[in-house]
Amino acid sequence: MANIKEVAKLAGVSVSTVSRVFNQQSYVKAETRARILEAIEETGYVPNRAAREMVAKHATTVGIVMPETFNNFQRQIFSIVARQLEEHSYHTGFYYASTEAEEEMKCLNRIKADRLDGIIILHELTQPGFNEYLSTRNIPTVLATFSGQSWDAPAIHISEEEAAAVAVRHLINKGHRKIAAIAGRQFSFSSRRLAGYGNALALANIALDERSIVHASTYSMRSGYEAARRLSEQSDSFTAVFAITDELAIGAIRYFQDRGLRIPEDLSVVGFDDIELASFVSPRLTTIAQPIEEMGNLAVELLHSMITDKETSSGDILLPFTLIERESTAQLR
Amino acid sequence: MANIKEVAKLAGVSVSTVSRVFNQQSYVKAETRARILEAIEETGYVPNRAAREMVAKHATTVGIVMPETFNNFQRQIFSIVARQLEEHSYHTGFYYASTEAEEEMKCLNRIKADRLDGIIILHELTQPGFNEYLSTRNIPTVLATFSGQSWDAPAIHISEEEAAAVAVRHLINKGHRKIAAIAGRQFSFSSRRLAGYGNALALANIALDERSIVHASTYSMRSGYEAARRLSEQSDSFTAVFAITDELAIGAIRYFQDRGLRIPEDLSVVGFDDIELASFVSPRLTTIAQPIEEMGNLAVELLHSMITDKETSSGDILLPFTLIERESTAQLR
DNA sequence: AGGTGATATGAAAACGTTCCCAGATATGTG
DNA sequence: CACATATCTGGGAACGTTTTCATATCACCT
Structure with a gap:
């Protein structure tokens, strides 16, 4: 592996000059530069990153x-x-x-x-x-x-909170009042989105029912499927579901479809994120798009x-x- | 940002000794080591990666x-x-x-x-x-x-080629003879999988029709959708589709569904890769799983x-x- | 007491750059 | 022609480590 010294030797100049052609400020005679460039080409020299970083x-x-x-x-x-x-x-x-x-x-x-x-x-x-x-x-x-x-x-x-509220409000505007939520672990954006869900419900005077909230362990579709199952076990009165992530929503939809429910005729579902997939599953997912x-x-x-x-x-x-x-x-x- | 010299000074030893406690071979008195460890703790010293890499x-x-x-x-x-x-x-x-x-x-x-x-x-x-x-x-x-x-x-x-052949043979075994293919750009695994498709067809004495092959520009679902559209325009006699990628398959399915076709009743589709999504879309995707x-x-x-x-x-x-x-x-x- | 091997530490070179400083040569100006 | 200024180049310190070599101390044995 060639280093700057070898290039300098081959071009018949000092290392300083070689360094100069690499970092371009200051003067180097055109002829000298050409000779150095040639030497660089010949040796396949590339500056050592570690050495550069050190200085x-x-x-x-x-x-x-x-x-x-x-x-x-x-x-x-x-x-x-x-x-x-x-x-x-x-x-x-x-x-x-x-x-x-x-x-x-x-x-x-x-x-x-x-x-x-x-x-x-x-x-x-x-x-x-x-x-x-x-x-x-x-x-x-x-x-x-x-x-x-x-x-x-x-x-x-x-604004995770507002966005979630908009999603839930969308469901409320469609006449839903029994709206379940599939959240994630109780921190980070998951909790903010869940808060938005709560706010939207409160604003519409809908009492929040703890049994219609379920927490998934990851944000995978598999978890969404699992979460939907748990949700169905602990409550069966909801007509709509707000999932804090598209993956969770898609997994949940899969579960509900497996149970013979038609989406959206029997159950409405909103997601969050607008991943590419959201417009390719059936039914296409209503969701919140982030820029x-x-x-x-x-x-x-x-x-x-x-x-x-x-x-x-x-x-x-x-x-x-x-x-x-x-x-x-x-x-x- | 503390360096090894400062740590050495604080601990009242030479840099060599500090270096030794970091790289553990050779002897350091327990007492000295303790003092150095303390100094490291106090200064928050972490070895400089670039310097290490250089030597x-x-x-x-x-x-x-x-x-x-x-x-x-x-x-x-x-x-x-x-x-x-x-x-x-x-x-x-x-x-x-x-x-x-x-x-x-x-x-x-x-x-x-x-x-x-x-x-x-x-x-x-x-x-x-x-x-x-x-x-x-x-x-x-x-x-x-x-x-x-x-x-x-x-x-x-x-073996991309064999795997593709297995996928296509699966369709043939289901009675299909008019099998279209959605491939990608004409190199890499795309061409190998397409070759497998050709082999399987040949083995079953099915003539290969150029119009039932379409090349997507990327491997996204969007491209799959687009490809399916082009496929439908240039041929309408196929009863099954082999897509060289799950994303392509899912995009294609979306297109066919939009055109009112039922999968798999009206049209069978196989994918390739078995991404997580494959088991969550509807219908769940038949595909080749890689380990x-x-x-x-x-x-x-x-x-x-x-x-x-x-x-x-x-x-x-x-x-x-x-x-x-x-x-x-x-x-x- | 002297030797031997194990244990413990420090001094200094080396790694491959960049960049400051000094000096050399060319170019211009009065 | 003398001097200033611009252009060009090399020497060498510095960056923060690791590692080799040398040396010092210790414990133990004969």
């Missing part, structure tokens, strides 16, 4: 923190973020952190060692140590998700300006959402 | 190369690989490479600079430069995908042994697949 005292890498198994929404935002990062020529480090406290701290430790330029967090972290560390070290951070705990970093997201492309772009744009301008930004950035009415909800007969 | 002459990072927008199958294998990598305490670098030649070479350039320990490739690369570079530099590489071009690296995959968990685990296991044992491995590793019969295919009436 620069920082990596040109931003880390993406994601959950253990990410859902379709997170997959999409990940793709967008990764592409944008590449656009700005950052390296992309992948950090997987499950929702277990211990795992989260292990993830943090890896981050510590890496001297990252910045971090984009795509799911809620529960350990306060994360924010504490990142903010004392002044590591630019952006959350492209709901910020559960208090962060010193900006969080880009929609995912914008969220991803904004996240790296913001992070990039934090890194380059050294200005610390914070606070929530709320983006608009829309209810997309498709085929899984109908007027109560 | 080690390699990173503790393996890169994952993925397509621009990855589908559900790739997402799943990515999750598995990332988790396993973490298990072996490698860092995970994410490298996105679209199928454009230029993009691919840009991706390769980033890889060159990073002195990766190893690389796991999750989709087919078309540029021979990739293999050439990796093999001359002796960078351990594993493909967890079909190896389109000839690689010096081992490729872990199923995804095993593929992911094997990939990092193999890579790890290549990295540590320095033994270069190569050749194809074929894993078994299974046809999962669900509800989207039926006997031709």
